[in-house]
Structure formats: structure tokens, C-alpha cells
């Protein structure tokens with residue numbers, strides 16, 4: 046940096062311009078490489094459960110930075126010309142990210158032309174003009190694509206019994222923001238149903254939580270949920286009599302499951318060649334290390350926790366792509382053949398609501414398709430929530446492909 050102090054103003058400007066230009070070229074190059082890495086799913090071998098995790102954990106991008114690059118990488122496969130916009134500096138990364146959800150074969154040319162040279166805010170305005178979002182007025186009835194929104198902050202006012210005013214912004218992504226070393230601000234968009242349940246819980250617990258404090262209420266609810274879920278997964282917390290598994294059954298007894306979960310600390314156990322471990326703690330399943338199909342025993346030593354991505358990755362390595370695809374097909378066929386479970390209707394409840402055309406939202410569409418394939422609606426919903434978090438392009442086809450990867454070991 047000291048070397049710069051002696052150069053002329055003109056040279057300083059020229060050098061800066063050259064550096065920015067190189068930075069843009071590099072940004073496009075990064076996206077270009079991400080596309081190929083994604084295609085090869087190389088992140089799996091590097092102990093990451095998703096491209097997003099790879100961007101954050103291996104490449105050191107922030108969550109936002111990772112989301113933007115990933116989304117732009119995925120949309121660039123459909124519209125490669127956007128990389129030229131990025132490399133030339135006509136449209137910045139954030140601009141392309143904002144545009145990515147709206148680009149179609151029909152509008153891509155003029156939309157890119159309109160966005161060139163514009164600031165983030167100008168692009169947001171442009172998009173709001175061309176793709177206006179429906180108003181969230183008090184008269185609008187909740188539906189699947191634009192659920193009634195009730196920000197929690199509007200509920201915390203004491204004695205507020207009337208419906209909270211509609212928030213001025215569309216549904217935002219959930220956010221956890223540290224306020225101090227021990228406090229956090231948690232923000233998310235609640236459905237009308239959740240709001241009603243919170244009110245109901247607040248009333249039921251009015252003696253235990255007299256202040257009606259939402260954080261206290263939610264903490265109690267979460268404690269209960271954790272207790273129930275832990276019990277469901279690991280048994281009642283005390284040693285169980287081994288009931289013995291039928292020969293040929295791949296069922297993993299509850300005590301083995303518990304020991305494996307404890308040993309693996311509820312985290313994917315995949316470790317890459319450099320000894321780095323996958324950080325995924327969701328969508329975990331207990332799997333045989335030496336595959337069950339190849340005679341691997343169901344013991345604590347031969348079982349481990351794997352995330353759905355690494356489970357599928359391992360299966361592909363052991364059995365090959367074709368075999369995995371066939372297994373997925375079989376699983377689906379058997380689910381289709383099974384009688385519908387009365388407790389969980391084959392069609393997601395939300396979709397059965399009148400006046401809710403599923404085609405209006407790629408996520409709803411894919412959820413519908415997944416349920417139709419035989420996945421439970423809650424599974425499908427969780428998978429789609431995960432994909433939303435990963436920033437998967439909101440088009441039915443890539444969404445469905447990604448969802449199946451998440452859902453099928």
C-alpha cells in the first residue's frame with residue numbers, strides 16, 4: 046500500500062479502474078467455476094452437504110454472498126449471457142441476484158437491458174414496477190401463495206386482541222440477529238394459523254406466563270417439542286430391552302440409534318480426505334457404514350449419522366448411480382401402492398384450500414408433485430424449506446430435482 050503513496054492521482058485512478066475490472070472478471074469466473082463444481086457435486090466429497098455450505102465453509106463467503114453467487118450460478122446455466130453482464134460490470138452481482146427470480150426466455154433480453162448500469166435500489170424499483178407484488182390488505186383472505194402475515198413484533202403489544210395490522214413489507218426470510226452476547230432478535234413471517242395458535246397458547250398459559258411474553262411462551266413450547274422429539278427418536282432416555290430384530294430386517298433398534306446419535310453428536314459424520322467433517326445437523330439418517338445390503342451388521346460400530354446429501358453420495362459410490370435411481374423409483378412405487386394414510390392426506394392441507402391455484406408458486410407446485418410421488422407432505426415441506434434456505438432457483442424443474450436429491454437417500 047505504501048507504494049501507492051508515491052504515484053500520481055491519474056495513475057491511482059487508472060490502477061483502481063483496472064483492479065475493479067479484474068475483480069469483475071474474477072467474479073464472473075467464480076460463478077463459472079461454481080456451476081461446474083455444482084454439476085459435479087464436488088462439495089459432497091469436501092464434506093459439505095450443499096453448494097451453499099461449500100460456499101460458506103470452504104470458500105469463506107458470508108451467507109448472503111454465498112446465496113447470491115449460488116443463485117446467479119444456477120440461473121446462469123439457463124441464461125449464460127448474464128455472466129457477460131457481470132464480467133463487463135454492466136450489472137452487479139446483487140442486481141443479477143435480484144433479477145434471477147424473474148428471468149424467462151421471453152423477458153431476459155429486455156430485462157437485462159433495462160437493468161444495465163442501475164443501482165440495487167433502481168433494480169428493485171424496476172422489478173416492483175414490472176412484477177408488482179399483491180398488496181397485503183386486511184381484506185385479502187389468506188391463501189397458499191401469499192399467506193397472511195403477522196409479524197411477531199406486532200403481537201407483543203399487551204392487550205392487543207384485534208388482528209395485527211398487515212406489515213408493509215412482503216414475507217421476509219427468517220432472521221436471527223444477535224443484539225448482545227446473550228440476546229437475539231428473532232424475526233420471521235407467521236401464517237395466520239400460527240398467529241392464532243400463539244394466541245391460544247398465550248391464553249392457556251396465562252397463569253404460568255402472566256406477562257404473555259412471546260419469547261417465554263415460545264421457549265416453553267420449544268422445550269416441550271425438543272423433549273417429545275428426543276423421546277420419539279431415542280426412546281424414553283433409559284436403556285431398553287433389546288427386542289431383537291428379525292433376520293434380514295434393516296431396522297436399527299432404538300438403543301443403537303441412541304448410541305449412534307450420541308456418539309456422532311447429532312451431526313453428519315462424513316469426513317473428507319483432509320479430515321474436515323460435514324457440519325449438517327438436519328435431515329440426518331442412521332446408515333450402515335459397511336452397507337446392510339452387503340452384509341454389514343446393525344451395530345453401533347457399523348452405524349453412523351449421515352445427512353441426506355452424503356447418504357445419497359455414499360450410496361452412489363457404493364452401488365452406482367443407476368442402482369440409486371432404481372431404488373428411488375422402487376421406493377416411490379411402493380409408496381404409491383400403499384393405502385393412503387388417513388392422518389396425512391395425500392394432498393397437502395394448504396393446497397386443498399379453495400381458491401389456491403398451486404401453479405402460482407413453484408414451491409407449491411413442487412410440493413404438490415412430491416406428495417403426488419408419495420412423499421409425505423411434511424417431508425416435502427421440510428425439503429422445500431431447506432431449498433429455499435439454500436437459495437435454489439424458484440423454478441419447478443430445478444426445484445423438483447433438488448428436492449428429490451434431498452429426500453431420497
Ligand SMILES: [Zn+2]
Nearest residue numbers: 313323352355
Ligand atoms: Zn453431510
